[in-house]
Amino acid sequence: MSIENSGKPVTLTIDGKPVQAHSGEFLLEVARRAGIAIPTLCHHPALEPYGGCRLCVVDVTEEGWDGWCKMVIACQFPVKAGIIAYTASERVLETRRVVLDLLLARCPETPLIQTLAREYGIEKTSYSPNPNPTDCILCALCTRVCDHIGVSAIATVNRGIGREVAPPYHQPPPDCIGCLACAEICPTDYIPYATSSTSRTIWGKSFQMLRCPACGRAHITVEQARHFAGQGGVSEDYFTVCDACKRKQMAATFQRLQGVLPAAAPAVR
Amino acid sequence: MRIESPAAFAEFRQRAQAKLAQRQAEVLVCCGTGCLANGAAAVAEAFAAALDGSATEVKTFTKRTGCHGFCERGPLVVLRPSGILYTRVKPRDVQEIVDKTLQGGTVIPRLLYKEPTSGQRIEHYQEVPFYRHQTRVAMRRIGHIDPTDFEDALAHGAYGGLVKALGMTPEEVLKEVEISGLRGRGGAGFSTARKWRSCRNAKGERKFVLCNGDEGDPGAFKDRSIMEGDPHSVLEGMVIGGWAIGAHEGIIYVRDEYPLAVVNLTLAIQQARDAGLLGENILGSGFAFDIRISRGGGAFVCGESSALMRSLEGKVGEPRAKYVHATDRGLYDLPTVLNNVETWADVGAIIEHGGAWFAAMGTAKSKGTKAFSLVGKVKNTGLIELPMGMTLRQIIYDIGGGVLNDRPFKAVQTGGPSGGCVPEALLDLPVDYEKLTEAGSMMGSGGMIVMDDRTCMVDVARYFLKFLTEESCGKCVPCREGLHQMLAMFDDLVAGRGKPGDIERIERLSRGMQLGSLCELGKSAPNPVISTLRYFRDEYVAHVERRECPAGICKDLTTYEIMPETCDGCHACFKACPVEAITGKVKELHVIHQDKCIACGACYDACPTQAIRFLPKHQMAARGVA
Numbered sequence: 001m002s003i004e005n006s007g008k009p010v011t012l013t014i015d016g017k018p019v020q021a022h023s024g025e026f027l028l029e030v031a032r033r034a035g036i037a038i039p040t041l042c043h044h045p046a047l048e049p050y051g052g053c054r055l056c057v058v059d060v061t062e063e064g065w066d067g068w069c070k071m072v073i074a075c076q077f078p079v080k081a082g083i084i085a086y087t088a089s090e091r092v093l094e095t096r097r098v099v100l101d102l103l104l105a106r107c108p109e110t111p112l113i114q115t116l117a118r119e120y121g122i123e124k125t126s127y128s129p130n131p132n133p134t135d136c137i138l139c140a141l142c143t144r145v146c147d148h149i150g151v152s153a154i155a156t157v158n159r160g161i162g163r164e165v166a167p168p169y170h171q172p173p174p175d176c177i178g179c180l181a182c183a184e185i186c187p188t189d190y191i192p193y194a195t196s197s198t199s200r201t202i203w204g205k206s207f208q209m210l211r212c213p214a215c216g217r218a219h220i221t222v223e224q225a226r227h228f229a230g231q232g233g234v235s236e237d238y239f240t241v242c243d244a245c246k247r248k249q250m251a252a253t254f255q256r257l258q259g260v261l262p263a264a265a266p267a268v269r
Numbered sequence: 270m271r272i273e274s275p276a277a278f279a280e281f282r283q284r285a286q287a288k289l290a291q292r293q294a295e296v297l298v299c300c301g302t303g304c305l306a307n308g309a310a311a312v313a314e315a316f317a318a319a320l321d322g323s324a325t326e327v328k329t330f331t332k333r334t335g336c337h338g339f340c341e342r343g344p345l346v347v348l349r350p351s352g353i354l355y356t357r358v359k360p361r362d363v364q365e366i367v368d369k370t371l372q373g374g375t376v377i378p379r380l381l382y383k384e385p386t387s388g389q390r391i392e393h394y395q396e397v398p399f400y401r402h403q404t405r406v407a408m409r410r411i412g413h414i415d416p417t418d419f420e421d422a423l424a425h426g427a428y429g430g431l432v433k434a435l436g437m438t439p440e441e442v443l444k445e446v447e448i449s450g451l452r453g454r455g456g457a458g459f460s461t462a463r464k465w466r467s468c469r470n471a472k473g474e475r476k477f478v479l480c481n482g483d484e485g486d487p488g489a490f491k492d493r494s495i496m497e498g499d500p501h502s503v504l505e506g507m508v509i510g511g512w513a514i515g516a517h518e519g520i521i522y523v524r525d526e527y528p529l530a531v532v533n534l535t536l537a538i539q540q541a542r543d544a545g546l547l548g549e550n551i552l553g554s555g556f557a558f559d560i561r562i563s564r565g566g567g568a569f570v571c572g573e574s575s576a577l578m579r580s581l582e583g584k585v586g587e588p589r590a591k592y593v594h595a596t597d598r599g600l601y602d603l604p605t606v607l608n609n610v611e612t613w614a615d616v617g618a619i620i621e622h623g624g625a626w627f628a629a630m631g632t633a634k635s636k637g638t639k640a641f642s643l644v645g646k647v648k649n650t651g652l653i654e655l656p657m658g659m660t661l662r663q664i665i666y667d668i669g670g671g672v673l674n675d676r677p678f679k680a681v682q683t684g685g686p687s688g689g690c691v692p693e694a695l696l697d698l699p700v701d702y703e704k705l706t707e708a709g710s711m712m713g714s715g716g717m718i719v720m721d722d723r724t725c726m727v728d729v730a731r732y733f734l735k736f737l738t739e740e741s742c743g744k745c746v747p748c749r750e751g752l753h754q755m756l757a758m759f760d761d762l763v764a765g766r767g768k769p770g771d772i773e774r775i776e777r778l779s780r781g782m783q784l785g786s787l788c789e790l791g792k793s794a795p796n797p798v799i800s801t802l803r804y805f806r807d808e809y810v811a812h813v814e815r816r817e818c819p820a821g822i823c824k825d826l827t828t829y830e831i832m833p834e835t836c837d838g839c840h841a842c843f844k845a846c847p848v849e850a851i852t853g854k855v856k857e858l859h860v861i862h863q864d865k866c867i868a869c870g871a872c873y874d875a876c877p878t879q880a881i882r883f884l885p886k887h888q889m890a891a892r893g894v895a
Contacts, residue, residue: 049590051589051590051744051745051787052744052745052746052787053745053746054745054746054747054785054786054787057784057785071784071785072590072592073590076589076590076592077590077592078592078593091784094780094781095747095781095784095785097781098747098751098777098778098780098781098782098785099746099747099781099785102746102747102750102751102754102781103746103750105750105754106750126774127750127754127757127778128754128757138743138746138749140744155585156585156743156744158743159568159570159739159740159741159742159743160738160739160740160741160742160743160749160752160753161738161741161743161749161750161752161753162743163742163743163744163749
């Protein structure tokens with residue numbers, strides 16, 4: 001997901017190693033492609049970069065800058081020819097330590113943060129630990145994936161330390177389709193939900209499940225089918241059969257066409 | 270009436286000036302927000318009523334102007350052509366002014382400004398030290414015109430720069446701005462010409478010209494006064510900017526807490542449209558440019574450029590990375606120039622008088638003049654504009670008249686929450702972008718808060734931290750969590766709960782926030798902390814190690830007591846105490862009861878014989894006094 005995928009090929013240097021890229025690509029993906037690890041918490045390759053966690057900070061300099069470095073976040077920094085990046089300079093590591101130390105104070109009981117902090121030598125936060133420990137790191141992956149799907153049922157609300165992820169007015173969100181994308185993408189499994197063969201509940205809203213007529217599996221909510229049908233211009237019925245059964249039925253159709261199986265009425269519309 | 274050509278404009282202006290010349294006298298009543306709060310509206314009404322049908326032969330006109338700047342002495346009244354300045358005018362003084370001064374030609378000494386050191390009464394506006402040392406460019410017409418009167422503004426030179434600019438090529442306009450050396454007046458000080466040129470060179474048909482009127486620093490009000498007092502200067506600058514970069518749309522982002530600015534800007538836009546100075550084919554040039562207002566909801570962070578643009582797009586006002594400049598991808602990802610109110614107000618004057626004229630003022634790298642809101646413990650609080658390079662001492666003592674109650678000067682805070690505190694040792698620092706930055710502060714939006722010896726620097730840093738903690742948007746970790754933790758540490762410091770190593774932890778966190786935060790709010794948030802640590806480290810050490818507040822301000826660390834040998838029983842402390850913690854009869858010794866005392870220090874400030882002293886709480890406790 002670079003801003004200009006069609007940029008011209010360029011060479012840059014990351015941690016002393018020459019790396020090929022296209023100008024305009026984001027430094028993070030270029031580095032990761034070259035096998036250079038940069039930690040992130042709010043990044044997801046399917047979503048626009050956000051720049052909230054600040055863990056992917058790196059130092060960048062250029063010929064002629066006289067050794068002066070500027071600190072940037074790799075996930076949003078577009079590369080160009082000749083830049084020299086340092087992903088593990090002392091001040092980069094120190095900045096990440098401060099960020100992780102702060103996150104550990106916010107989320108003292110969250111395994112993901114504990115592990116990351118430990119990698120940077122932090123066993124215990126040097127700040128006041130949150131008296132009400134939370135697992136939400138406010139990476140906003142949930143709200144962004146919800147926006148990306150075109151639903152925008154949840155958002156970050158309030159400012160500063162009072163910021164949180166919530167549906168409008170903390171009421172069951174009218175726009176939610178119960179797709180669970182928010183819960184699935186959450187890196188700390190913070191968003192609770194319950195799902196069964198008949199119903200699903202998330203954000204205080206309950207959904208009726210659609211059952212696949214072929215296998216009987218409850219694989220999608222009614223609202224989900226409606227939303228995707230509206231977006232894709234297909235009928236809602238298309239979504240009643242689950243993906244696995246659709247594949248099976250399609251395979252059967254091909255086999256019939258090839259004369260392996262006797263002809264029968266196709267089930268897929 | 271639509272003005273179709275530069276010639277018609279000249280004619281219109283001449284008529285407006287001729288109309289003004291018919292007035293033999295003018296009463297300029299300051300109706301800026303400060304004076305209005307002090308009752309200026311009633312004064313203006315009283316003048317209008319007293320002059321209406323009065324027997325006087327003189328044809329006198331009452332004008333409600335924008336902020337004269339000298340808010341401390343408001344409501345202000347200036348008489349024209351005599352230039353007599355009356356201060357703190359009440360409606361009951363009006364008839365006397367009409368009778369004695371306007372008709373009788375004599376001054377009323379009681380209403381004149383009294384120079385605090387010499388006690389001398391000063392008659393004329395230009396001779397008052399507060400005004401004498403100023404040079405006004407951005408505020409050139411404020412106080413002289415009625416901001417709602419289009420003809421008045423034109424007669425005083427509004428849109429003269431625009432007429433000239435439209436007769437130049439955009440490149441010539443850019444060149445002139447370049448020569449002027451104008452830098453962003455919002456505080457960062459980026460070259461205005463460079464910004465405009467980048468946007469002019471950016472690809473794209475549709476470009477935007479934005480005005481940042483989201484002034485939100487505590488104690489700053491220069492942008493408000495400009496928008497209220499001379500809205501046409503902002504509009505003029507924006508149209509010129511549009512012409513130079515090839516944009517046709519302008520938006521003024523103004524905070525909704527500035528209702529008078531919104532009203533006056535809205536009216537000015539309508540007047541300019543009606544006159545053909547906004548809209549299609551401006552002055553027959555073929556150039557089209559229009560401006561609309563967008564009202565901000567009051568989030569401090571929306572003054573940050575990328576957050577401001579998101580807010581204009583109708584999204585949540587949160588900043589984003591700016592590795593691609595707004596001049597390439599700004600509002601709606603289209604090329605955008607965003608400048609501060611004051612910057613736009615400077616532009617018209619620069620084009621009219623030439624870049625060289627502007628560049629002749631100021632210092633090597635900081636050209637022209639700069640507006641400041643001078644507040645805090647200073648005698649003459651108010652709004653000022655002066656050439657760059659004037660020293661802090663000149664500003665605080667010559668213009669500001671010195672520290673209130675002649676107390677010792679301790680520091681001046683410049684640049685708002687992103688700025689820092691400059692100590693007494695640096696009073697001779699010439700004020701420009703570079704020098705303030707070197708001193709660990711910044712120009713910022715031009716707030717200047719003077720502090721006396723009764724100021725605890727730890728408490729000051731905590732105040733700004735608290736402000737920023739409330740205003741941080743919370744998008745990025747270092748700003749959201751860092752400010753929260755930093756404030757918690759400061760809460761501990763002022764309450765005597767500081768721990769060894771706190772100062773080092775504060776410094777480490779400051780560094781992390783400076784390097785790691787997303788936008789300037791977080792990056793600069795530690796500035797008040799770092800600058801106070803740099804110049805007043807002793808005070809931090811006293812709070813942490815000895816649990817003492819050397820300035821006697823932190824309530825949890827301080828107690829007050831009356832020294833029997835000095836108390837003359839004047840009863841002033843008794844009257845000043847808000848919680849009745851002081852007992853004593855007139856001419857007898859007074860006593861502070863520690864169980865009731867809230868350590869506010871009101872008695873200390875009120876005592877005429879310095880019989881009250883403060884001492885660390887632990888000392889009092891050691892003496893066994895409850």
